Amino acid sequence: MSADGGRLGLKDGLRVASVGLRARRLRAALSALGIAIGTAAIVGVLGLSSSSQAGLIAEINRLGTNLFTVEAGQRLTGGEAKLPLEAPARLTLLDDVQRVAHTARLKQDDVYRNPMIPAANTGGLLVQATSLNLLSVLTTGVARGSWLNEGTAREPVAVLGAGAAAQLGIDRVEVDQRIWLGGQWFNVAGILQPSPLAPDVDASALIGYPAAQQYLGYVSIVRGEAQTGPPSSIYVRAATGHEAAVQSLLAQTANPEAPNEVKVSQPSDVLTARAAAAGAFNSLFLGLGVVALLVGAVGVANIMLISVLERRSEIGLRRALGATEGQIRTQFLGESILLAVIGGVVGVLAGAAATAVYANVKRWAVVIPAEAWSGGIASAILIGALAGLLPAIRASRLPPTVALRTV
Amino acid sequence: MLELDGVTKVYGEQPPVPALRGVSLSVRRGDLVAIVGPSGSGKTTLLHVMGTLERPTRGVVRIGGVDAARLNDREVSRLRAREIGFVFQQFFLAEHATVRENVADGLLYAGVPAAERHRRADEALDRVGLADRAHFKPTKLSGGQRQRVAIARALVGHPAIVLADEPTGNLDSAAGASIMALLRALNGDGATILMITHDAGLAEKLPRQIRMLDGEVVSDVGRDAS
Numbered sequence: 001m002s003a004d005g006g007r008l009g010l011k012d013g014l015r016v017a018s019v020g021l022r023a024r025r026l027r028a029a030l031s032a033l034g035i036a037i038g039t040a041a042i043v044g045v046l047g048l049s050s051s052s053q054a055g056l057i058a059e060i061n062r063l064g065t066n067l068f069t070v071e072a073g074q075r076l077t078g079g080e081a082k083l084p085l086e087a088p089a090r091l092t093l094l095d096d097v098q099r100v101a102h103t104a105r106l107k108q109d110d111v112y113r114n115p116m117i118p119a120a121n122t123g124g125l126l127v128q129a130t131s132l133n134l135l136s137v138l139t140t141g142v143a144r145g146s147w148l149n150e151g152t153a154r155e156p157v158a159v160l161g162a163g164a165a166a167q168l169g170i171d172r173v174e175v176d177q178r179i180w181l182g183g184q185w186f187n188v189a190g191i192l193q194p195s196p197l198a199p200d201v202d203a204s205a206l207i208g209y210p211a212a213q214q215y216l217g218y219v220s221i222v223r224g225e226a227q228t229g230p231p232s233s234i235y236v237r238a239a240t241g242h243e244a245a246v247q248s249l250l251a252q253t254a255n256p257e258a259p260n261e262v263k264v265s266q267p268s269d270v271l272t273a274r275a276a277a278a279g280a281f282n283s284l285f286l287g288l289g290v291v292a293l294l295v296g297a298v299g300v301a302n303i304m305l306i307s308v309l310e311r312r313s314e315i316g317l318r319r320a321l322g323a324t325e326g327q328i329r330t331q332f333l334g335e336s337i338l339l340a341v342i343g344g345v346v347g348v349l350a351g352a353a354a355t356a357v358y359a360n361v362k363r364w365a366v367v368i369p370a371e372a373w374s375g376g377i378a379s380a381i382l383i384g385a386l387a388g389l390l391p392a393i394r395a396s397r398l399p400p401t402v403a404l405r406t407v
Numbered sequence: 408m409l410e411l412d413g414v415t416k417v418y419g420e421q422p423p424v425p426a427l428r429g430v431s432l433s434v435r436r437g438d439l440v441a442i443v444g445p446s447g448s449g450k451t452t453l454l455h456v457m458g459t460l461e462r463p464t465r466g467v468v469r470i471g472g473v474d475a476a477r478l479n480d481r482e483v484s485r486l487r488a489r490e491i492g493f494v495f496q497q498f499f500l501a502e503h504a505t506v507r508e509n510v511a512d513g514l515l516y517a518g519v520p521a522a523e524r525h526r527r528a529d530e531a532l533d534r535v536g537l538a539d540r541a542h543f544k545p546t547k548l549s550g551g552q553r554q555r556v557a558i559a560r561a562l563v564g565h566p567a568i569v570l571a572d573e574p575t576g577n578l579d580s581a582a583g584a585s586i587m588a589l590l591r592a593l594n595g596d597g598a599t600i601l602m603i604t605h606d607a608g609l610a611e612k613l614p615r616q617i618r619m620l621d622g623e624v625v626s627d628v629g630r631d632a633s
Contacts, residue, residue: 007518008515008516009521011521012515012521016515019501019503022503023502023503313497313499314499314501316460316499317493317495317499318516319460319484319487320458320460320487320491320493321487321488321493321512321513321515321516321560322484322485322486322487322488322489322515322516322517323484323488323515323516324480324481324484324516325480325484326480326481327484327516399460399461400455400460400461401455401460401461404455404460404495404499
């Protein structure tokens with residue numbers, strides 16, 4: 001026999017550490033459950049926030065970050081500025097500008113489901129005249145019905161943004177579906193899909209410029225001639241990679257005489273900010289997970305203490321067979337860690353499964369951050385060690401003769 | 408082999424309860440010794456002190472010439488793992504492990520590799536006549552068979568001395584007699600065995616009897632018979 005042969009190998013160590021768990025499976029499962037719930041909550045929260053962030057980033061990539069909104073800002077003297085009538089045409093001429101669409105907000109006019117609605121109940125909806133290429137610039141589409149065309153743009157026909165349709169309670173497009181817009185009936189030709197990059201469009205009833213001129217009197221007089229306009233928002237798609245250059249030219253191109261009256265923004269910024277916010281996990285649920293983990297740890301400590309009391313004769317026998325104090329301590333510490341790790345692994349799997357299910361429903365990519373699962377396992381090991389420390393020390397300090405005394 | 412010199416063990420402080428008062432004796436290789444005496448006479452304490460499970464308050468315990476008091480926990484544990492085998496009245500078998508695993512665990516802390524432990528466990532089971540029960544759980548065995556398993560576990564490491572605390576105490580007389588026959592046979596094979604019993608009839612059949620009363624050895628008969 002070797003001189004230092006008293007040491008247990010890994011396999012024997014694991015076998016000895018799992019003796020108590022194998023003997024009382026239900027008890028072990030229940031005390032591991034506490035750790036599992038806590039770990040699952042933490043992994044789930046981290047996984048869900050990462051997955052929702054991944055979903056938003058994917059949406060940003062789909063929508064593109066090369067869209068700019070050019071709007072009329074404030075005059076230096078106060079009051080609202082206006083964009084020049086020819087601003088869209090000028091922006092089209094800029095290098096690296098791919099497409100330009102524009103809308104004009106008709107501030108005098110509101111939209112209602114029918115004439116009986118009190119005028120004050122506008123629902124926050126806007127009436128906007130639009131250029132016909134709006135959808136391709138915003139990369140959104142028609143959910144139901146059809147978009148405006150050269151013909152319907154001249155008629156009292158409107159297309160509703162997704163938010164506006166929901167607000168008006170219109171979820172389908174029928175032949176005689178009408179809305180009360182600017183004091184007259186307009187037919188609803190279609191309903192748009194949500195357009196996250198242009199929340200204004202979402203909340204609008206959109207009509208053609210000719211219809212705005214003809215039915216709602218939205219008109220500018222230029223050198224004695226009536227012209228539609230001016231636009232209030234211009235949407236500009238820049239060539240990818242040239243966003244900064246385009247952005248710096250937008251204001252002065254749109255209104256060379258008063259570039260400071262032009263407000264230029266990049267709507268994807270809002271989404272990017274929202275993605276960052278989604279990545280910041282829900283601290284309430286994280287806190288609940290930590291509390292569950294702590295309660296689980298107390299449960300493990302409690303079970304281990306009881307286990308030491310119950311297994312006094314086993315401890316005595318092991319001492320008689322030649323186990324050192326350290327080996328008894330290691331056995332019970334190992335058992336506690338094993339218990340917590342089983343809980344931790346189950347919790348990580350459950351949290352990952354919950355994330356996967358929810359992300360699938362939301363059509364997000366499933367993202368479980370490495371910190372979440374590795375942290376879950378690591379905290380389980382730590383909790384097992386902490387919870388098992390006192391019971392393990394008690395077990396090792398038990399004098400063999402006391403342990404062997406059967407009551 | 409095993410020597411006790413003026414061993415005293417006192418439990419508690421207020422008031423002190425002496426369990427052993429100046430016990431001196433020696434056990435030689437190949438001895439088969441019965442320790443007899445009424446309850447509370449200090450038999451079990453004597454056994455625990457001999458087995459290094461308990462340190463004496465005063466006096467010297469020498470095992471194989473080594474003063475046990477000079478050893479630290481690790482060294483004393485190694486001594487127990489290799490030189491001393493214990494058999495208890497309550498068997499103390501692990502119910503969820505097989506008979507073979509129970510016996511093999513007698514070598515767990517002696518630094519013997521698993522395969523070798525199992526090989527020697529089979530050997531030991533063969534010696535106690537339970538080779539065919541190796542894969543049973545202890546709960547499937549009779550009391551006498553369980554005690555045989557416990558004896559196999561004590562013997563598996565070929566210890567210098569086997570200390571048995573009332574090995575027949577939980578058995579009916581037939582099973583008790585067969586355990587005694589086994590212990591005698593093992594002693595015949597060379598094992599040094601020291602057993603506690605309160606059954607004077609059993610003790611008289613053993614070559615040497617140490618009689619205890621109130622923590623003192625009152626007689627030591629047949630010491631020279633071996």
